[in-house]
Amino acid sequence: MRALLRALVLLLGPLLGAVPPAQAQAPLIADLDDHLIAITTGFAGADVLLFGTTDGPGDVIVVVKGPVDNVDVVRKERVAGIWINRKSLGFQNVPAVYMTASSKPIEDLLPEPLRASYQMGIPNIRIVPVDPADPELGEFSAALIRNKQASGLFAPQPARILFIGDRLFRVNLRVPSSVPTGTYLAEVYLVREQKVVGVQTTPLVISKIGFGADIYDFAHRHGAAYGVIAVLVALFAGWLAHLAFRRR
Amino acid sequence: MTWASAVLDWFLGLQIYLPIAEVALNVFLLLGLGAGVGMLSGLFGVGGGFLLTPLLIFVGVPPAVAVATQSNQVVASSVSGVLAHWARGNVDFKMGAVMLAGGIGGSSLGVIIFTVLKELGQIDLFIAVAYVITLSSIGILMAIESANALARTRRPNRLPTKLHQHNWAQGLPFKMRFRKSRLYISALLPAGIGFVVGIMSAIMGVGGAFLLVPAMIYLLGMATSAVVGTSLFQIIFVQSWVTFWQANNNQTVDILLALILTIGGVVGAQMGGRLGARLPGEQLRFLMAIMILVTAGGMLYELVATPADPFTLVIGGY
Numbered sequence: 173m174r175a176l177l178r179a180l181v182l183l184l185g186p187l188l189g190a191v192p193p194a195q196a197q198a199p200l201i202a203d204l205d206d207h208l209i210a211i212t213t214g215f216a217g218a219d220v221l222l223f224g225t226t227d228g229p230g231d232v233i234v235v236v237k238g239p240v241d242n243v244d245v246v247r248k249e250r251v252a253g254i255w256i257n258r259k260s261l262g263f264q265n266v267p268a269v270y271m272t273a274s275s276k277p278i279e280d281l282l283p284e285p286l287r288a289s290y291q292m293g294i295p296n297i298r299i300v301p302v303d304p305a306d307p308e309l310g311e312f313s314a315a316l317i318r319n320k321q322a323s324g325l326f327a328p329q330p331a332r333i334l335f336i337g338d339r340l341f342r343v344n345l346r347v348p349s350s351v352p353t354g355t356y357l358a359e360v361y362l363v364r365e366q367k368v369v370g371v372q373t374t375p376l377v378i379s380k381i382g383f384g385a386d387i388y389d390f391a392h393r394h395g396a397a398y399g400v401i402a403v404l405v406a407l408f409a410g411w412l413a414h415l416a417f418r419r420r
Numbered sequence: 421m422t423w424a425s426a427v428l429d430w431f432l433g434l435q436i437y438l439p440i441a442e443v444a445l446n447v448f449l450l451l452g453l454g455a456g457v458g459m460l461s462g463l464f465g466v467g468g469g470f471l472l473t474p475l476l477i478f479v480g481v482p483p484a485v486a487v488a489t490q491s492n493q494v495v496a497s498s499v500s501g502v503l504a505h506w507a508r509g510n511v512d513f514k515m516g517a518v519m520l521a522g523g524i525g526g527s528s529l530g531v532i533i534f535t536v537l538k539e540l541g542q543i544d545l546f547i548a549v550a551y552v553i554t555l556s557s558i559g560i561l562m563a564i565e566s567a568n569a570l571a572r573t574r575r576p577n578r579l580p581t582k583l584h585q586h587n588w589a590q591g592l593p594f595k596m597r598f599r600k601s602r603l604y605i606s607a608l609l610p611a612g613i614g615f616v617v618g619i620m621s622a623i624m625g626v627g628g629a630f631l632l633v634p635a636m637i638y639l640l641g642m643a644t645s646a647v648v649g650t651s652l653f654q655i656i657f658v659q660s661w662v663t664f665w666q667a668n669n670n671q672t673v674d675i676l677l678a679l680i681l682t683i684g685g686v687v688g689a690q691m692g693g694r695l696g697a698r699l700p701g702e703q704l705r706f707l708m709a710i711m712i713l714v715t716a717g718g719m720l721y722e723l724v725a726t727p728a729d730p731f732t733l734v735i736g737g738y
C-alpha cells in the first residue's frame with residue numbers, strides 16, 4: 173500500500189505542481205529541457221531533450237503520450253464507380269501522439285505482461301473500440317495505427333536513449349509539425365532485472381500561440397462576431413480595390 | 421506592434437499558416453492562384469470562384485474551408501465589380517432586390533444542407549460531385565455555344581436566334597416592371613432563380629455568376645447591359661449572408677486566406693480586363709470552356725481513382 177502511494181506521488185507529483193521528494197534515494201530523476209512547445213505560424217516541428225540520472229546501473233524506457241481523444245476510422249468504398257465514405261468505427265482513448273524511447277530494445281528489458289500493463293509499444297496502447305464485437309475490428313484498428321504512423325504521430329520505432337557513464341542519460345524526442353495541442357506526458361521508467369524499479373512522469377504542454385491561434389480561438393468561440401468581421405473586411409477590401417483601380 | 425510585425429513575417433516567410441484551414445501553404449502560391457483566377461475572371465467576365473475552389477482543394481485546403489472562404493472572397497471581388505458597373509449605371513437595383521429575396525432563402529437552405537452533410541461526413545464528396553456536374557454541363561454548353569458562334573462569324577449572313585420565348589411564365593402572378601432590365605414579368609421568376617442559385621452557391625462557395633448570368637439572359641430575357649452589374653449586386657448580399665452563416669455554424673471561414681486571394685484576385689482581374697479588351701470573345705469563351713472541362717475532369721478523377729489508403733481518421737469523432 174505504501175509502495176503504491178509512493179508510486180502515485182512520484183507519478184502525479186510534477187503534474188500537481190508539487191516538488192517531488194528530493195531525497196537522495198530517489199532511484200530516478202528526469203526532466204525535459206522545455207515544458208512548453210509553442211505552435212506559431214511558422215511551426216515545423218520541434219526537438220525536446222529528455223535527460224536524467226539514475227541511482228546506479230540500469231536501463232531506461234520512456235513513453236510519451238498525447239492527450240486522448242475519440243477517433244472515428246472511416247472507410248471509403250466504391251459505390252457506382254465513386255469512392256464514398258461508408259463504414260465508420262469509433263475508438264475511444266486514442267492518444268493524439270505516441271512515442272517511445274529506450275536504452276535497449278524494450279522486448280529485452282521487460283516481459284510482455286509488464287509491457288502491456290505499462291502500455292509500452294504501439295500494440296499495447298489501450299485503445300477502446302466502441303463496438304468490440306464488430307467483425308472487421310482488426311482491419312479498422314490496423315488502419316487507425318497505420319494512419320497515425322503515416323502522419324508521424326505514432327513513432328513506429330523507439331528512439332535510442334544514450335547513457336553517459338552508467339547514471340546519466342539523455343534522449344532527443346522529435347515532435348512532428350502536425351502535433352495537436354494539449355498536455356502531453358512523458359513517463360520515464362527505470363528498469364532492472366526485468367522489473368520497473370523507478371517511475372517519474374513529467375508534463376509537456378503544446379499550445380498554439382500568436383495571431384493565428386487568436387484567430388482560430390475567436391472563430392470558434394464567437395462564430396457570429398467572426399462572421400460579421402469577415403464580411404466587413406471583405407466589403408472594405410472590395411471598396412479599396414475599386415479605389416485603387418478606378419479609371420482616372 | 422506585434423501584430424504588424426507578425427503580418428510582416430508572414431509576407432517575408434514563404435509558408436503561411438492558415439489559422440482556420442490549419443495548413444501551411446506558400447503565400448506566393450496563394451497570391452498566384454488568386455491572380456490567375458482573377459485574371460481569367462477579368463478576361464471572361466465571370467467571378468472565377470468555380471475555378472478557385474477546386475484549385476484550393478487541389479493544393480490542400482480542406483474542401484469545407486475552401487468553399488466557405490471562397491464565399492468571403494467573392495464578397496470582396498463583387499464589391500469592387502459592382503462599384504464599377506454602378507458608375508456606368510448598369511445595375512438594376514429593383515431586379516437585384518427581388519433576386520436577393522429568393523437568394524437569401526436559397527442560401528440559408530444551402531448552409532443548412534452544408535451543415536447536415538458535414539455532420540454526416542459526406543460534405544467533401546457532395547462538394548466534389550456538385551462541381552463535377554455543374555462544371556461539366558457548363559463547360560459543354562459553353563464549348564458548343566462558342567463553337568457555333570465561331571462558325572457564325574465565318575458565315576455572317578445568318579440571323580441570331582430569338583432571345584426570349586413567350587410561354588407559361590407569362591401567366592404567373594405578381595407582375596412587376598423592371599425599368600433598367602426592360603422587362604415586365606412576374607417577380608416569382610427572378611426570386612426563383614435567386615433561390616436555386618442561392619442553394620448552389622452556398623454549397624459550392626461560388627458567387628454563382630456563371631449560373632445567374634445565363635439564367636438572366638436566357639430565362640428572363642434581361643437587357644444584357646444590366647445583367648452583370650445586377651448579378652454582382654445581389655451576389656454581394658447573398659455571399660455576405662452565406663459567409664456569416666458558414667462562420668457561425670461551421671467555423672470554416674478563413675479570413676486570412678480570403679484576404680490573400682482577394683489581393684491576388686483584384687490585381688489579376690485588372691490585368692485580365694485589359695488583356696480581354698484586345699482578344700476576340702468567341703475564342704476566349706471556347707478556351708474558357710476547355711479550361712472548365714479540364715477542371716471538371718480533374719475532380720472526377722479524384723472521385724473515381726482508387727485512394728492510396730481507403731481509411732481516414734476523424735479526430736474527436738461522433
